Amino acid sequence: MKKTVEETLLERRSIRRYERQPIAEEDLEFIREAIRNTPTSYNGQQYSVIEISDQALKEQLAEIVGQKQFKTSARVYAFLSDFNKIELGAQALGLDNPGFETTTDGLIVGTVDATLAMMSAIVAANSRGLGTCPIGYARTVAPARISELLELPRGVYLVCALAVGIPSEMPDLKPKQPDDLLFFQNKYGTDDLAEKVVAYDKTFTDYHRNRSSNPSDKGWIEEILGYYREGMSYDMLQALRDRGYLQKS
Ligand SMILES: Cc1cc2nc3c(=O)[nH]c(=O)nc-3n(C[C@H](O)[C@H](O)[C@H](O)COP(=O)(O)O)c2cc1C
Numbered sequence: 001m002k003k004t005v006e007e008t009l010l011e012r013r014s015i016r017r018y019e020r021q022p023i024a025e026e027d028l029e030f031i032r033e034a035i036r037n038t039p040t041s042y043n044g045q046q047y048s049v050i051e052i053s054d055q056a057l058k059e060q061l062a063e064i065v066g067q068k069q070f071k072t073s074a075r076v077y078a079f080l081s082d083f084n085k086i087e088l089g090a091q092a093l094g095l096d097n098p099g100f101e102t103t104t105d106g107l108i109v110g111t112v113d114a115t116l117a118m119m120s121a122i123v124a125a126n127s128r129g130l131g132t133c134p135i136g137y138a139r140t141v142a143p144a145r146i147s148e149l150l151e152l153p154r155g156v157y158l159v160c161a162l163a164v165g166i167p168s169e170m171p172d173l174k175p176k177q178p179d180d181l182l183f184f185q186n187k188y189g190t191d192d193l194a195e196k197v198v199a200y201d202k203t204f205t206d207y208h209r210n211r212s213s214n215p216s217d218k219g220w221i222e223e224i225l226g227y228y229r230e231g232m233s234y235d236m237l238q239a240l241r242d243r244g245y246l247q248k249s
Pocket of ligand 1 (some may be wrong): 016
């Protein structure tokens with residue numbers, strides 16, 4: 001099933017339940033092509049992708065990361081920030097490598113490239129009627145174990161995983177921030193920004209209460225602050241340094 005660009009972008013939602021069916025080879029190839037044509041900083045293509053189809057490995061990842069989409073989706077892609085390939089090339093050609101990944105901007109560049117590549121995959125997969133769900137916990141929960149399992153060399157870290165498969169659920173679309181909260185004109189913000197944030201919190205909380213699956217009384221801001229607290233419990237600085245990143249500032 002092919003969708004229009006409008007359907008692809010505006011009907012996308014994260015899918016966490018999948019049919020146990022393989023993805024058509026033609027769709028997998030289209031996802032690869034879309035990933036390959038992602039724009040990248042300096043055209044340095046500071047990313048790689050591991051396609052994970054081995055069910056035993058997917059189950060191991062589900063267990064470690066605690067996200068069942070690893071197990072139930074037909075395919076998982078691990079999007080990596082990758083400065084290993086340029087290092088290998090520099091060594092082979094006898095060129096001096098300044099080690100960009102040791103700097104903050106190097107980290108940002110690799111992360112942006114890998115994330116844009118993931119978005120290419122999301123759009124490509126959704127345009128073929130497939131469901132997708134990014135899995136950021138693959139980065140945070142157990143970075144050393146995941147790096148070992150996927151045999152990541154120095155200069156490579158897993159930015160985000162993406163589950164892809166045939167959807168067996170179609171959850172309600174989440175209400176997103178309205179235009180006047182999201183888009184500013186010519187400068188940042190508006191005078192009544194706090195009121196608008198609180199109004200969106202109410203919109204989202206009403207959706208939370210009334211949605212067809214997993215209703216909840218939790219407010220949007222309250223929920224997000226909880227996620228931030230959890231995120232702050234992971235020592236990402238050390239995890240990134242262990243991968244060869246951020247050794248300079
Ligand atoms: C970088 C990133 C990491 C994410 N990590 C997870 C995750 O680990 N588990 C999960 O179930 N959803 C994850 N999500 C999906 C978000 O929860 C989802 O995009 C958000 O709730 C908005 O819902 P929607 O995608 O249906 O519009 C992630 C999304 C992004 C962009």
